[in-house]
Amino acid sequence: MRKMTRSLLALATAVLLPLTTASWAEGAKDVPSERVVLTVSGKIDTTNVGDTAQFDLDMLRAFPATSFSTTTIWTDGVQVFTGVSLALLLDTLGSTGNTLRVSAINDYSIEFDTDLLQVDAPILAYELNDEQMHRRDKGPLWLVYPYDAKESFRTAKVYSHSVWQLDRIEVLD
Template sequence: MRKTFVSLIKTFLLIAALNAPASAEELPKPTGPVLLTVRGDISVTNNGETAEFDRDMLFALGATELTTSTIWTEGPQTFTGVTLKALAERLDIRGNQLQAVAVNDYAVDIPFSDAEDDAALLAIDRNGQPMKVRDKGPIWLIFPFDQDRKYRSEVYHSRSVWQLVAINVLP
C-alpha cells in the first residue's frame, strides 16, 4: 500500500512538472552583440548570475514606440524599444532599486516604481535607425516627457541614461 501511494505521488509530481510553464525560467543566449546586461536580484538568467540581451531578444519582449521631445534633441523624436516594465516582468525582478549604468560608467539609481508602468522605454532605435554609441546608443532610457509634465524634471532627466549597457538590480 505504501509503495502504491509513493508511486502515485511521484506520478502526480511528474505530471505537474511537465505541465508547468518552462518559458518563465528559460532565457535564450544572445546570438548577436550583447546590448544590455542585467544582474542582481533577478530570477531568470542566461549567463551565470546575469541576463544578457541582444537586439532581437530585446525586441522579442514587445516593441513599443514613443514620440517625445527631449532636452538633448531638436524637436520630437520617435523612439522604438522595449518598456522597462516588460524587461522587469521577463526577468522576474525582485529588487526595489535599479541602477542604470552607461558605457562610461555613469550610473544612476532608479526606483523600481519607474518599471511598474509602461512609461520608461529602453529605446534601441531613434527615428527608425539603430542608435550607435556616438548617437546615445546602444540603448537610451527615455520617458514620455511630452505626455506627462512630471517627467520634465531634473529627477527624470538624470534617469534618462544614454549609452546604457547594464542594469544592476539592487535589493
C-alpha cells in the same frame, strides 16, 4: 502606490508576454548570438549567462515594442523612440528588488526606485526615428520617457534617469 503599480505591471505582463516571440516568455533562456548590448544582474530570478541576464539587440527586439513621439532636452524637435518597456523586461526576469542602478558604457550610473516605473515608461529605446541607434547617437540603448506626455516626466530627477549608451542594469534591494 507601490502595490497598485506592481498590480498594473502584473496585468500588463499577463497581457503582453504571451504575445512576445521571445523564448524568455516560454521559459527557455536564449543566450546572445550577437554582441551583448545589455546585462541585467542582481535580484532577478531568470538568468542565461551565469548569474546575469544578457541580451543582444535581436533578443530585446523579440519583446513587444513600445513607441512614442516626444521632444527631449538633448535633441531638436519631436523624436520617435522605439524599444522595450523597462518594467516589462524586469518583470519577465522576475525582478524582486526595489532599487535599480542603471549604468552606461562610460560608467555613468544612477540609482532610482522601481516605484517610478510605469507600464509604458521608461523604455529601453533601441531605435530613434525608425533607425537603430549606435554609440555615436546615444545608443545602442537609451533609457527614455515620453517627456511630453506628463509634466512629471519633465523634471531634473527624471532627466537624470535618462541614461544613454546604457549597457547595465543592476537590481538592488
